[in-house]
Amino acid sequence: MRSQLATARGDREEVETQLADLKQKSATARKDLPDAATILSQLRNKRKKTPVTLADIEGILEIIEEF
Numbered sequence: 001m002r003s004q005l006a007t008a009r010g011d012r013e014e015v016e017t018q019l020a021d022l023k024q025k026s027a028t029a030r031k032d033l034p035d036a037a038t039i040l041s042q043l044r045n046k047r048k049k050t051p052v053t054l055a056d057i058e059g060i061l062e063i064i065e066e067f
Contacts, residue, residue: 036061 034042036057043050043057 033061033064 036054039061040052040054040057043052
């Protein structure tokens with residue numbers, strides 16, 4: 001019983017460590033995103049007649065930030 005408890009604690013600590021790493025990577029990735037206006041400008045440079053608006057890009061960034 002004690003060995004099972006020790007194993008479960010070890011597993012839990014490993015999962016918590018992995019979760020902390022993922023949260024840190026997620027926060028770092030969010031900081032690396034350019035602002036919506038920059039993304040829209042780059043998109044329009046590549047695709048001149050794109051129907052995408054600044055509001056569309058802002059919505060996409062909000063969705064990404066939720067992850």
